[in-house]
Amino acid sequence: MELRIQLIPTGEIILAPGKNGENYCHSCKVVGSDGVRAMMESALTARDRVGVQDFVLLENYTSEAAFIENLRKRFKENLIYTYIGSVLVSMNPYRDLEIYTKNHMERYRGVNFYEVSPHIYAVGDNSYRSMRTEGKDQCILISGESGAGKTEASKKILQYYAVTCPASDKVQTIKDRLLQSNPVLEAFGNAKTLRNDNSSRFGKYMDIQFDFKGAPVGGHIINYLLEKSRVVHQNHGERNFHIFYQLIEGGEEDLLRRLGLERNSQQYQFLVKVSDNNYTDLNSRQNQINPFPPGVSSINDRSEWKAVKKALTVIGFNEDEIEELLNIIASVLHLGNVQYGGEDGTACITTDTQIKYLSRLVSPLNLEQASSARDALSKAVYGRTFTWLVNKINASLAYKDDSSKHYSVIGLLDIYGFEVSKTTGNFEQFCINYCNEKLQQLFIELTLKSEQDEYEAEGITWEPVQYFNNKIICDLVEEKFKGIISILDEECLRPGDASDITFLEKLEGTVGGHAHFVTHKLADGKTRKVMGRDEFRLLHYAGEVNYNVMCMSENKILNQCFDREELSDKKRPETAATQFKASLAKLMEILMSKEPSYVRCIKPNDAKQAGRFDEVLIRHQVKYLGLMENLRVRRAGFSYRRHYEVFLRRYKSLCPETWPNWQGKKQDGVATLVKHLGYKPEEYKMGRSKIFIRFPKTLFATEDALETRKHGIATKLQAGWRGYSQKSKYQKLRNAAIVFQAYWRGILARRRAQRKRQAANTIRRFIKGFIYRRKERCPENEYFLDYVRYSFLMNLRRNLPKNILDKSWPTPPAALVEASDHLRTLCMQNMVWNYCKKISPEWKHQLEQKMVASEIFKDKKDNYPQSVPKLFVSTRLNGEDINPKVAQCLGSEKMKYGVSVTKYDRKGYKARPRQLLLTNDSAIIVEEGKLKQRIEYGTLKGISVSSLSDGLFVLHAPSDDNKQKGDVVLQSDHVIETLTKLAICGDKANNVNITQGSIKFTAHGKEGIIDFTPGSELLVAKSKNGHLSVLKPLNPHLNQRRSLP
């Protein structure tokens, strides 16, 4: 889509439609543009190109016609809001415009008001932001005549705050209560009038309190002069206060029964009476019926009733309080139905026998007086109830955290509008109009007069704008001693009978010459025609109004009913007028202390009709509201001014030379700052003590820059603060860690010291114990002794002998010698036992043989030790080694052992190989297949063997007869084994002689001797002396083999 950019008179940039002819435009802000939002605003702004959004932009700004024309153009397009600078002019559209949605609120939130189309929300937002940024209390003054839309405007602002301000749960309640206070106050204080179906019949000033976060936290309402006369009579076409109709139309059956009411408003005099506004003719009016039905098309009493009840609950009324309140309302209706009769001219109650006794109260009065008293009572009851209601709402809105008082305030003033009517006004209208005069005065003071005065004072070139100052009328009403109120007071409080005529005369006497005061007597002929003799006319700034003197002194009756002294202790009681004057003065004070914003409401027609633009009516309002003068001052003047100091303080951060501090004169500082910001000469002027900025645009641009700058500064502050807080956090952690460390180190050190102490103790005890170790057991040595024992046992446990042959055993301490011996024995037994358990039968047999060998040879024969490790075999000759003939000879005799031996003859000692066989009962020497010699064990006398390591042995057999061959000299390589076997078989263990020297033997009857001598090698030979000489080598092991044949 193509877009064209176009600058329109309102100062906005328009993105015009593209080729495809779409019908909407987009607007952007000139300053501080934010694309997205600009798009969103498009629809509204595009329509708002009709006329000018701000009258300041009107080319012909002095022409009233151009002014009206601009209003008309915009009104036709339903653009009801237009600015005059910062003043909002609002036209009542009399139709729902759908410009008050949440989206609209969002659009205006936080946006400078010249950036978006004019709206009541923009005014609300502007005040809110001024309050937040400058910290100054604000007030929004809404003025205009009755039905111009003041109350609606104030409600819209309240709703805006309720939606857009930050909120918490607590704040939500306050928001709800603030919002709900409206329907309640409207029910009790609003009524249908000719000008407005929902006309406020009281003045209202409402403070909204905001906390430092900008959230609404409380509120306070001040009410002004309720139009109580409405309770007892209403003008033709008007109604009483809404609440009466709401109660009767909407009240539940039950409730009505309890209150004694009927669901028919026609039954109640106060709701059907109409007045032609002539107060004197009370009784004649009583029976007139209100031609307007109580139900009015724009009013739905039934649904309003529900809303009011709900609102009452939200505000905090309980069921009982609501019922009590309604009781009073009902009693007022009942009171209205009290009728008087009486033939003799004095009043007595005719309506209800039950309350006839009340007549005593009124008995000295005549009929008229009695009715007046009844009405006065009704009004007073209603009026006081209304005040009570306001107080109750205030209590519910009160900012609870009042201690700090740190809240800012936005005040909303919605006071009854100016009432210009063709008919005669009463006292209340007089007050209302007086109040409007005062507000106009305030407006003049703050916008026209003071502004111009200021330009002059500041030395700004300025051409004064002429305007009508209504101070003269205010003075007429309120001046001390000479004003109407003073005269009224005097008349009312004067002893003796005050009559209305004397009051009028007194007025004529005192203010008769005043340009804005006229009576029948003083008037010219034309005016006389429209004035009663008991009337006076005031030429208000907004129009002329006649007031009836009788109505003015109406409060005399009130004075009779309610002693005013109860209200004030002053000697001279105050009249209602003086009270009102005082309360107005107070209101002015409140408003003056705040920064005002204005909403000027205009009523387009008297018929409450949408779309009707009654030019005469509107011109009149434009005139008396002083809008033209306002525009002229605005156009020539400056929208913003601030003392140099204040301005510099706020914006100094925007210029390097003025930030953070400007040392010179403030004015020079501002000049430097403004130059830096690039203000053009026509945009501002420098006064004596203030800077004046012509367009809000310029200021807002500066504000935007400040906003951006603030972020930068805030970031710096944040960084600084974060750094600081992190540092202190770190410092804290560090300190904590050091404390922990110290503590832990302390623990460790104490533990170490403890251990050292223990160790030292142990060593000391040890040494002491060592010294005392030989003493009896005593405290000094018991530890040591125990330790020694303990360590011996522990050591023993580790070093027990591994096997039976291991004879090692730790040396026991003295105290454990006996135990050690026991243990040793036990240990040995245990090992032996284990060993024995493991021995096989063969091994046992082997060992038994070894035992025998040991018994015979141990320590006796030299080669015994060598034989020990060699196992004995069962036989050294097997079946195949034995000649079969020998085996035959042996027959059944079983050979138990056989071994090859060498036999030495007696003659020549020749060595011959033989076999030695051992059987059950004989040793047999075998040569080849022959049994050469059998020696029965019984005959074997003994066995001789040398103690040396040779293998020779001699078997001693008997030789007494020749058959017997006698002793045999044999040599075996396994001499120990062979002789052991022989000893076992023949049971000859005790018969083995081991001789040291020579062995004698007898064979074949001849004796022989064997000599053993040690030599280098084994040699068995016959020596020269005829002996058998055996040379035994030193190392028997080596030589045994050589001795073998």
Ligand SMILES: Nc1ncnc2c1ncn2[C@@H]1O[C@H](COP(=O)(O)OP(=O)(O)O)[C@@H](O)[C@H]1O
């Ligand atoms: N902004 C508005 N939009 C639509 N209708 C409005 C608006 N302002 C006023 N009205 C209509 O005008 C009537 C009178 O307005 P109100 O505020 O009560 O007048 P005031 O308080 O000035 O006497 C309202 O009841 C309502 O119907």
Ligand SMILES: [Mg+2]
């Ligand atoms: Mg109103």
